Amino acid sequence: MAVDIKDLRGMNDAIAAKLHEKGIKNNEQLLEAVKTPAQRKELAAHCGVEARAILELGNRADLSRVKGIGGVYSDLLEKAGVDTVPELSQRRADNLHAKMTETNNAESLTKQPPTLKMVEDWVAQAKALDRAIQY
Structure with a gap:
């Protein structure tokens, strides 16, 4: 989209x-x-x-190709140490969810942090996406 x-x-x-x-x-x-x-x-x-x-x-x-990741969640991911789709695809959803929750508690980026199920879905989507950027 x-x-x-x-x-x-x-x-x-x-x-x-x-x-x-x-x-x-x-x-x-x-x-x-x-x-x-x-x-x-x-x-x-x-x-x-x-x-x-x-x-x-x-x-x-x-x-933004990952369904469900908008501006605020993108910021939260970056502050939790994930700023690329390849990085997201390599993360364990439970660890990333914990880090995002910890980061959000410290910085209050969103009133509605992502659920573990959402993060699991993002990781799965990232694994399925073709690499779009060469580093």
């Missing part, structure tokens, strides 16, 4: 406008445009930002 790039956490209006100039309007188009380090470097130059910033946005776009 396509997600508007403006809805990705970390996206600002200036970068979104530069991406629109390149015809990039949703997460799927962004993923296509940031697959390789060379593509990220070129896009970063166009946007006037570091390639690392483009990679972070690409990782957010990649995580």
Whole structure:
């Protein structure tokens, strides 16, 4: 399901406008445009930002392919140490759920933290997804 790039956490209006100039309007188009380090470097130059910033946005776009992970849960995953789909696919759901709960208790990111069943589903989805970004 396509997600508007403006809805990705970390996206600002200036970068979104530069991406629109390149015809990039949703997460799927962004993923296509940031697959390789060379593509990220070129896009970063166009946007006037570091390639690392483009990679972070690409990782957010990649995580948005997992049904149920929106902006807040994406933030929570990052703070719990998971910022890519390949990392998510390698996690044990019970350990990740515990870490996310601990992180949310400390930082109060959401009133409704994910359930263990949700995290199990995310890990399963991540395992089934093709790798979209080359590191």
